[in-house]
Amino acid sequence: MAIVECRDVEKQFVKGRETVEVLTGINLDIEEGDFLALMGPSGSGKTTLLNLIGGLDHPTSGLIRVGGSDLNELSGRALAKWRSVHVGFIFQFYNLLPVLNAQRNVELPLLLTNLSRAQRQKNAAIALEIVGLTDRAKHKPGELSGGQQQRVAIARAIVADPKLLVCDEPTGDLDRETADEILGLLEILNRDHRKTVIVVTHDPKAAGHAKKILHMDKGKLVEEAIV
């Protein structure tokens, strides 16, 4: 069953008087439990497609349905609520709040739920345990290495137990060894916790951890490969 359905998706940006076609005729199904890598050169539209699937932006035309919800039909407030429940985001530069320690960064998405403070803390502790950072719970991002920060970001992405994880160059700022650890963690989340994972990457080795690789060029899907 497809958790993500894209039908005739187009995205244009207007720059001054010029209209730039970023995505053209995207048709895509991503099955639940899949681990998909989106590859392609800079400017090919990978991140734009990821943002559309994650509900961070709207397509100019076409349909995007994720987990049965037509994202075009959701208002800004409803879309925010939908994101908090259904999608976990992982960025290249971690994007943790520097004023909060690891535990509190992970707890942040749970502020939007009705969970009690004790339950929020418990869930955040479990998420940190999954990514192997229990002993760093009280450390602020500035006191953690890049790999540890990305682990905290992953814990934050999974704490609300979304089905879909969207990752934009999650290893782009890490060395090879740390990158492999992070990708290994994403594999575990995909395999053991049944998370559907979409990773945008330039790195063929990173893409090698995925079950399926999609290549994009000039705003179009050009190739699909099963790993």
Added chain:
Amino acid sequence: MSYLSLLWANLFRKKTRTVLTLLSVMIAFVLFVLLQAVGEAFTGGVTIVGVDRLIVTPKYSIVDELPLSQKRQVAAIAGVNLVTQQSWFGGVYQDPKNFFPKYPVEPLEYFDMYSEFIINPAELEAFAGTRTGAVVKAGLAEQYGWKLGDIIPIQADIWPKADGSRTWEFELVGTFEEAESSRPLFLFQYQYFTESVELDRRDQVGWWTVRLSEPERAAEIAREIDSLFENSRDPTRTATEDEFSRQFASQLGDIGFITTIIMSAVFFTIVLLTGNTMAQALRERIPELAVLKTIGFTDTAVSALVLGEAIVLCVVGGLCGIAMAYLLLPGIAPVLESFAGSIDFSATTLATAIGLSVVIGIVIGIVPAMSARRLTIVDALRKN
């Protein structure tokens, strides 16, 4: 973690900047609360006032004088029970900073008129019987370490003696208390005063205090007094003690207007400075706000967070300012009470200060909050 702890953590991301901003807000509120208290003291009059007493001053300016001969005429008016005189003596004790009000008075009449002043009868008798005698508020005697029998030299500024000397020496013969006010007061004999000044300034008084036997006729008696002297060389203006207090304060200027101008300038500066700081803080956090929106915070929640930071900053600064003003007041009140009567914080002043801190927080925070609301996630993340 809660929204409040998230807000608090954001506020202190740059401790030095936040502490400096808090200090500037705090100082603004120290000024506000103190000036409000002073303004209220000037416009509120003394607390001992009663409508059974009227004050008769020169019609055009309280720096003019009235002739002593008016006393008998005022006393003769039906409904007037007692008349006594006072004058503004000015002068300082040893140093210009040692200023307190000094009045030449008729001892027995004065303490009969102001029954709220409590004096030992023997000391009152000594005051009435000693030409150069003086009585002072007990607190004033304590402040300067005066004891009965001490000779207190006062340097006159308005009233030199007939021989040209400016030093007046008074023998302390008693002290008195006042239940509801701690303002200082120094009283000495009118007879000694008027016989010592230059010839052409004798038998003059600053104002009359009139006690009424029929307080319900106060307005009528006031009109009667003023009409009595309307066509004389020394027309009068009769008012309650409240009005007299305001009239006296107005000699210094429009206190309310002055405090409003000062506070407007202070708060305008605070709004600009703090507003700029908040805007700068927002610019630094654009990617973080985008992340909050990404993980599900609504536009409203993010803008409320930014607005809340501005309000909390101003309210905390305001509360610190109120507390600081409260600590400073005992130090400055005795100086100001010489002019303005009892100075204290009213509930209105405190409520206004707190309300003002919220309003300033909203004014400062509204623009950054709207910017945060309009922030689009994709554009903001691109700036990371």
